[in-house]
Amino acid sequence: MRYNVLACDYDETLARAGQVDEKTIEALERLSRAGVKLLLVTGRELDDLLSVFPHPALFDLVVAENGGLLYDPHQRTCDLLATPAPPELADRLRDEGVSPLGLGQVLIATREPHDVQVLAAIRELGLELQVIYNKGAVMVLPPGVNKATGLAAALDRLSLSAHSVVAVGDGENDHAFLRAAECGAAVANALPALKDACDVRLDGENGHGVAELAGKLLAGDLDTLELPRHHVLLGHGDGDEEEVRLPTYGIGLLVAGPSGSGKSTVTTALLERLSGDDYQCVIVDPEGDYAEFPGLTILGDPDRVPAVDEVVNVLEQPSQSVVINLIGLQLRDRPAYFAELLPRLTSLRAKLGHPHWLVIDEAHHLMPAEIRDIPIHQVGDLGAVLMITVHPDAMSSAALRLVTSTIAVGKEPENTLSAFATALDLPAPSLPPSRGEEDKGDLALWPAGAEHARRLRLVPARAERTRHRRKYAAGTMAKDKSFYFTGPQEQLRLRARNLHTFVELAEGVDDDTWLHHLHRGDYSAWIRDQLGDAELADEVAAVEGEQENDLSPQDSRQRVAGLIGERYTLPAEPTDFDPDHKDR
Numbered sequence: 007m008r009y010n011v012l013a014c015d016y017d018e019t020l021a022r023a024g025q026v027d028e029k030t031i032e033a034l035e036r037l038s039r040a041g042v043k044l045l046l047v048t049g050r051e052l053d054d055l056l057s058v059f060p061h062p063a064l065f066d067l068v069v070a071e072n073g074g075l076l077y078d079p080h081q082r083t084c085d086l087l088a089t090p091a092p093p094e095l096a097d098r099l100r101d102e103g104v105s106p107l108g109l110g111q112v113l114i115a116t117r118e119p120h121d122v123q124v125l126a127a128i129r130e131l132g133l134e135l136q137v138i139y140n141k142g143a144v145m146v147l148p149p150g151v152n153k154a155t156g157l158a159a160a161l162d163r164l165s166l167s168a169h170s171v172v173a174v175g176d177g178e179n180d181h182a183f184l185r186a187a188e189c190g191a192a193v194a195n196a197l198p199a200l201k202d203a204c205d206v207r208l209d210g211e212n213g214h215g216v217a218e219l220a221g222k223l224l225a226g227d228l229d230t231l232e233l234p235r236h237h238v239l240l241g242h243g244d245g246d247e248e249e250v251r252l253p254t255y256g257i258g259l260l261v262a263g264p265s266g267s268g269k270s271t272v273t274t275a276l277l278e279r280l281s282g283d284d285y286q287c288v289i290v291d292p293e294g295d296y297a298e299f300p301g302l303t304i305l306g307d308p309d310r311v312p313a314v315d316e317v318v319n320v321l322e323q324p325s326q327s328v329v330i331n332l333i334g335l336q337l338r339d340r341p342a343y344f345a346e347l348l349p350r351l352t353s354l355r356a357k358l359g360h361p362h363w364l365v366i367d368e369a370h371h372l373m374p375a376e377i378r379d380i381p382i383h384q385v386g387d388l389g390a391v392l393m394i395t396v397h398p399d400a401m402s403s404a405a406l407r408l409v410t411s412t413i414a415v416g417k418e419p420e421n422t423l424s425a426f427a428t429a430l431d432l433p434a435p436s437l438p439p440s441r442g443e444e445d446k447g448d449l450a451l452w453p454a455g456a457e458h459a460r461r462l463r464l465v466p467a468r469a470e471r472t473r474h475r476r477k478y479a480a481g482t483m484a485k486d487k488s489f490y491f492t493g494p495q496e497q498l499r500l501r502a503r504n505l506h507t508f509v510e511l512a513e514g515v516d517d518d519t520w521l522h523h524l525h526r527g528d529y530s531a532w533i534r535d536q537l538g539d540a541e542l543a544d545e546v547a548a549v550e551g552e553q554e555n556d557l558s559p560q561d562s563r564q565r566v567a568g569l570i571g572e573r574y575t576l577p578a579e580p581t582d583f584d585p586d587h588k589d590r
Contacts, residue, residue, distance in 0.1 A: 007226065007229065009171065009223060009228060009229075010043060012042055012223065013157055013187060014047065014174055016059070017177075018176045018177065018212060019196075020212070022212040024058045025058070029213070030217050031064065032217075037224065040224060041356075043066045045069065045160050048070055049071070049113075049115075051111075052070040052075055052077055052111070055070060069159070071147075072147060072153055073151045073153050073155045073156030074113050075110070075111055075112055086111060087155070088112050088147065090111060092131075096114055102123055104116050112151070114146040115144065116143075117142050117143055117144055118143075118144055124144060125137060139178050140178045152182045153175075157171070166360075168187055169254075169324075169360070171186075172190075172206075173189070174191040175192065176192065176196040181200060184200070189233060191207075192206070193208050194209055194210055205231070229256070229386060233254075237253055238279050239251050240252050240275075240276070241449070241462040242465065243460060243461075250451065250462055252411070254283075254362070255389055256385055260412045261412075261415065262395050262426060263416035264396060264416050267416030269394050271464065272413055273365065273367070273392065273394055274467045277289070277299065278468065280363055286361040286362050287327040287361065288321065288361045288365065290332065290365065291367050292340055295367060299329065301327070303320055303329070305329065305331060308333050308334045314347050321351075321354060324358070324361075340372050341371075341377060351364060351388060352388060362390065363388075365394070366392065366393045369395045370396070370400040373393075373404075373405040378402070380402060384408075391408060397425070399425045401429070409426075412452045413451055414426075415449045419437065419461075420437045420450070423437065426452075436457065436459070437460075483536070485501070488502055489502040492519075493518065508570075512563050513563065530543045531543075542570070
């Protein structure tokens with residue numbers, strides 16, 4: 007189920023003329039038995055609500071006074087969500103004969119045309135207050151307080167996310183409330199402006215419309231509803247005017263391409279936008295590439311693999327997006343860890359409605375081709391899935407069947423798309439030829455089942471993260487970026503495809519070979535030009551310049567290795583097998 011929270015307005019939505027009929031109550035009870043949390047969000051004062059509605063305990067929490075008050079009907083506790091207006095305002099309105107005049111614990115309420123007196127009193131008393139209208143009702147509240155802020159407080163109390171909420175209302179004061187929810191619905195008797203702004207228009211009025219909505223929730227009819235206002239930006243198609251966006255639920259996205267082709271750039275851009283929109287993301291990070299991504303909770307390090315229980319405990323709070331750093335876990339043990347993690351994530355989502363996105367870096371490590379089954383049958387069980395790989399054909403076919411769209415990056419995206427199609431025994435899509443460099447774009451997008459892929463130009467992330475630190479340390483750099491120990495006679499060709507193998511080879515080569523490259527400044531030049539780390543390059547260059555002071559070959563080896571170890575985390579296990587390359 008995509009949604010596990012229903013938030014209802016009371017007057018003229020749940021209730022008609024203040025009363026809720028039995029069929030509507032029964033529909034809400036069915037939702038509650040199915041595990042859906044129920045929230046009542048109303049502009050009424052709490053005492054007034056309780057005097058007309060005998061079933062408050064049907065709801066998990068009640069937001070009253072248009073966001074000013076949070077009531078727990080089970081504990082019968084009440085919390086103010088804002089500072090009440092000073093009593094001088096109520097006294098002034100009472101003295102002026104304003105009637106009706108409702109005084110809540112935070113809210114002051116009357117009706118039009120007394121808004122003229124209310125606004126004049128606020129101005130003359132020099133108060134910072136707002137006036138909210140709803141079908142003739144006039145409500146006075148502190149600035150920034152509304153049904154949306156009240157909903158946020160209720161969700162925070164229950165450790166739930168607004169992306170799991172369907173909200174339903176009818177009036178002016180429901181606009182912010184419906185916008186704050188993932189899906190906003192309007193009953194048939196709602197104001198035209200609210201109907202125009204909502205995601206779902208119901209056929210039934212009042213409680214009949216709420217019962218209709220409850221039925222849609224239980225049947226899963228809302229799960230596949232497209233919500234373009236929540237789609238995440240990927241890039242531009244034909245010209246900068248055409249935005250290409252992706253759904254944020256039910257999508258299985260595969261980002262594939264050769265090493266260094268831009269997979270991390272695509273992933274970073276999507277992650278930045280998703281986290282910026284408060285979607286809870288879980289990033290499974292086998293190589294430590296996301297350890298410096300801002301705003302994420304990092305679990306695990308080279309010396310400690312995070313327990314699955316630890317991961318789940320942190321994820322119970324929807325505001326916490328998590329990186330599961332598996333840098334300390336041996337390659338052969340990663341599929342088993344992932345197989346234990348997946349059902350725990352689906353169980354958590356079934357209970358709380360989050361996490362929303364599972365991001366799987368180096369997916370061929372975690373779901374290799376040898377694995378025939380994975381403990382997930384549809385993408386929606388995890389919300390949405392993003393898988394990143396160099397080799398789609400090295401992934402489990404069960405994982406590939408979850409893919410609904412493929413993003414191919416690199417100079418020859420048609421080759422990547424063809425490899426993915428071959429892995430699933432599908433015909434490869436056609437990709438229109440570019441009309442030149444300006445038309446070529448950064449990537450190709452292929453929706454599952456489509457005959458054609460399309461070229462796009464990525465909209466990059468606003469903030470570039472520190473990329474590939476782990477890749478340089480223990481992953482695989484391309485051949486033309488690797489370091490080669492050749493020796494003074496160029497009789498060797500020992501390839502260091504990352505810093506880890508560089509340190510290993512440096513320890514084993516003869517002194518003449520080591521000193522040959524040291525005297526020429528080859529080590530600092532490689533680090534500067536290929537790794538792009540000018541600071542480390544300067545430090546290594548200083549060691550290269552110390553040879554005139556009779557620094558021994560062994561001492562210089564240790565100095566260079568030490569400088570690398572201070573800046574880059576090297577793995578505990580040797581890299582004698584590289585899943586990304588068959589060459590040595």
